[in-house]
Amino acid sequence: MELIEKAPAKINLGLDVLSKRPDGYHELEMIMTSIDLADRLTFQPLPTKEIEIVTNCSFLPLDKKNNIYQTVQLLQQNYGVNEGVRIHLQKEIPVAAGLGGGSSDAAATLRGLNRLWQLNLPMTELEQLGDAIGTDVPYCVQGKTSRVTGRGEIVTTLPPIPPCWVVVAKPKVSVSTGKIFKLVAVEELYHPNISAIEAAILEQNYFEMVNHLGNSLEPVTAKRYPQVHLLKEKFMQFGADGAVMSGSGPTVFGLCHKYSRAKRVYNGLKGFCDHVSIVRTL
Numbered sequence: 001m002e003l004i005e006k007a008p009a010k011i012n013l014g015l016d017v018l019s020k021r022p023d024g025y026h027e028l029e030m031i032m033t034s035i036d037l038a039d040r041l042t043f044q045p046l047p048t049k050e051i052e053i054v055t056n057c058s059f060l061p062l063d064k065k066n067n068i069y070q071t072v073q074l075l076q077q078n079y080g081v082n083e084g085v086r087i088h089l090q091k092e093i094p095v096a097a098g099l100g101g102g103s104s105d106a107a108a109t110l111r112g113l114n115r116l117w118q119l120n121l122p123m124t125e126l127e128q129l130g131d132a133i134g135t136d137v138p139y140c141v142q143g144k145t146s147r148v149t150g151r152g153e154i155v156t157t158l159p160p161i162p163p164c165w166v167v168v169a170k171p172k173v174s175v176s177t178g179k180i181f182k183l184v185a186v187e188e189l190y191h192p193n194i195s196a197i198e199a200a201i202l203e204q205n206y207f208e209m210v211n212h213l214g215n216s217l218e219p220v221t222a223k224r225y226p227q228v229h230l231l232k233e234k235f236m237q238f239g240a241d242g243a244v245m246s247g248s249g250p251t252v253f254g255l256c257h258k259y260s261r262a263k264r265v266y267n268g269l270k271g272f273c274d275h276v277s278i279v280r281t282l
């Protein structure tokens with residue numbers, strides 16, 4: 001038997017950093033949605049407890065450092081599973097980009113092994129397990145447009161965002177989330193209006209939603225990597241309705257109501273970036 005799970009990238013329409021917690025993590029308030037840019041995981045059962053990961057991406061760790069490996073081990077330990085698995089990861093989401101690729105792979109592993117090993121765990125339990133692997137994993141388990149709070153573990157589903165095209169562009173730098181959070185001085189941060197984004201989604205008001213896109217971490221990452229601001233300026237120059245950095249960056253995405261606009265932005269950015277694509281939200 002062979003199973004396939006898609007692992008879509010996420011974008012942060014809004015990301016507010018509220019405070020630093022005593023445990024060192026930051027209290028967040030975010031609006032997230034998933035896009036049609038996805039890794040693909042194929043699961044094959046192995047008779048013993050082996051964990052084998054193969055991938056088209058040459059530089060990813062395939063041992064305990066990989067989120068997928070950690071997720072398999074967590075399920076084996078928690079549910080006394082004596083079987084193993086071979087997982088083929090077709091990597092399409094740029095790595096260390098702010099698009100939650102590793103988290104989505106972990107969430108896809110939870111969903112895939114829940115089916116392969118017939119664990120019959122409810123989504124809420126998969127979300128709780130995901131919390132032990134990474135901040136975005138609980139969100140990625142269902143991947144629906146959501147308001148996400150706490151460290152990232154409190155997920156409230158919202159309706160899908162108004163239909164639009166998303167142009168995703170990653171400049172030629174990779175960013176470590178941990179390093180960006182270390183540079184954060186909470187009292188100096190800019191705070192986007194997360195409730196206004198939520199209200200716009202509830203009213204299905206596309207332009208209101210676009211007006212409130214914002215990310216507290218964007219000025220922090222852009223100070224270190226000026227490419228982020230240059231890229232955002234280019235998005236607006238080429239006609240995106242709005243643009244903002246995703247997660248801790250460096251990827252910037254722009255929203256366009258019309259496909260012709262999205263295509264113009266895509267053509268304008270192609271030479272400037274590692275990765276550019278035009279996608280739909282899910």
Ligand SMILES: C[C@](O)(CO)[C@H](O)COP(=O)(O)OP(=O)(O)OC[C@H]1O[C@@H](n2ccc(N)nc2=O)[C@H](O)[C@@H]1O
Nearest residue numbers: 024025026028103134135136151152177178181247248
């Ligand atoms: C910023 C986001 O992209 C928003 O979607 C994510 O929260 C980042 O998720 P991620 O890359 O999976 O990050 P994790 O591996 O969970 O955390 C990396 C590091 O970022 C910092 N971190 C992360 C989340 C959070 N709420 N507060 C933090 O301070 C911590 O130092 C942590 O060690």
Ligand SMILES: Nc1ncnc2c1ncn2[C@@H]1O[C@H](COP(=O)(O)OP(=O)(O)OP(=O)(O)O)[C@@H](O)[C@H]1O
Nearest residue numbers: 066067095096097098099100101102103105177247
């Ligand atoms: N399955 C995986 N896919 C991608 N990266 C992984 C994976 N497992 C471990 N990693 C490691 O995690 C680091 C961050 O990768 P990832 O692509 O998830 O970051 P990200 O896009 O910045 O995520 P986020 O938006 O959640 O901050 C990489 O440096 C990589 O070595």
